Amino acid sequence: MRLRNVTGSREVIADSRxxxxxxxxxxxxxxxIFGNSNPIHIEIGMGKGRFMMDMAAAHPxxxxxxxxxxxTVLLRAIQKMEQQELPNLRFIRxxxxxxxxxxxxxxxxxxxLNFSDPWPKDRHAKRxxxxxxxxxxxxxxxxxxxxxxxxxxxxxxxDFALEELEPAGWxxxxxxxxxxxxxxxxxxxxxxxxxxxxxxxxxxxxxxxIYR
Numbered sequence: 001m002r003l004r005n006v007t008g009s010r011e012v013i014a015d016s017r018x019x020x021x022x023x024x025x026x027x028x029x030x031x032x033i034f035g036n037s038n039p040i041h042i043e044i045g046m047g048k049g050r051f052m053m054d055m056a057a058a059h060p061x062x063x064x065x066x067x068x069x070x071x072t073v074l075l076r077a078i079q080k081m082e083q084q085e086l087p088n089l090r091f092i093r094x095x096x097x098x099x100x101x102x103x104x105x106x107x108x109x110x111x112x113l114n115f116s117d118p119w120p121k122d123r124h125a126k127r128x129x130x131x132x133x134x135x136x137x138x139x140x141x142x143x144x145x146x147x148x149x150x151x152x153x154x155x156x157x158x159d160f161a162l163e164e165l166e167p168a169g170w171x172x173x174x175x176x177x178x179x180x181x182x183x184x185x186x187x188x189x190x191x192x193x194x195x196x197x198x199x200x201x202x203x204x205x206x207x208x209x210i211y212r
Contacts, residue, residue, distance in 0.1 A: 009075040018081045019074070019091045020065075028104035033090060034063040039109035042067060044096050044129055045116050049077025051192040056089035058190065062109075064089045067096065096129060103141035111138055113150040115194040118157040130161035132168035139169075139212060147173065151207045153198040158206040170210045179205040 013019050020026060020033060031037055039062055046052050046066035056064045066089065068074040074093050081089070092102070116129040126133040130150050138148060148170075152158050158177075165172065176182040179189065180199055185207060191199070199205055 009071040012075055012078060013071055013093055016078050016091075018078055018085075018089075019093060023092045023094060023102040027102055028107065030063075030065070030103070030107060034088060036063070038063050038088070040065060040107065041110040041112065042103075042108055043112040043114060044099065045069070045113065046077065046091075047073055047115075048193055049074075049080055049091070051112070051114055051190060052077070052089055053080055053084065053086060054190045056086040057084075060088055062088065065092055066090075067092045067094060067099070069093070069095050096134070097127075100137050100140050105141060106143045106146075107141050109143050109146050111142060111146070111148040113148065114192045115152055115154075115198075116150075116157070118152075118154045120156070125160070128157065128160065130157070130164060132164045135164060135168040135170055142212075144212075146211070148210050149207065150210070151179065151192070151195065151205060153194070153203045153205055155206065158208075161208070165210060170212055173209040173211055175208040177204060177206050179207045 014021070026033060030040055041055070041062055042065045043052050044067045046068050049066055052064050052066040066077060068077065068091065071093060074091060077091055094102070113129045119125065119127045125131055128134070142148070150161060174185055176185045179186055195205055
């Protein structure tokens with residue numbers, strides 16, 4: 001469940017040096033933010049930031065951008081960064097539908113989608129982050145040899161995501177319906193808050209890695 005109505009969250013975000021304000025002005029120039037030419041990985045819908053922070057700490061030679069729509073959730077990530085600053089991680093507050101406005105062609109090396117909102121009603125299918133509509137957006141800025149990794153505990157959403165690949169022109173590199181019992185795909189796996197919660201309840205975690 002999303003955190004909401006945290007007083008002053010927008011003000012904290014506006015003042016935070018960990019948040020990239022007016023990200024559309026960085027389009028094509030994200031390497032300047034980090035001061036190096038390392039590859040850039042993004043997580044769309046990063047929540048409280050645990051996954052991004054753990055990834056950034058484990059891979060200092062990769063730059064990370066965490067994208068989150070909700071101010072009250074992004075606030076938690078900022079608070080964590082204030083306690084443990086990571087030079088290769090920054091945050092963006094924005095709606096994923098506008099993502100093509102902030103990244104140039106082939107600017108991103110990898111995309112992570114973790115436990116995305118399932119938008120269960122059929123009329124909202126195009127809002128789902130692994131939908132063919134969003135896959136078309138990702139195609140515009142992901143590098144030619146780039147990969148997208150998607151994890152969820154929602155079987156319906158995962159089935160939908162798999163069905164969207166062929167019409168969107170994407171291909172499966174790897175897939176599992178029980179990540180934590182898949183030795184190969186679980187190697188080096190870094191969990192999100194939701195992943196830890198759901199897997200501890202015995203729920204299987206679904207994952208795929210795709211490319212074009």
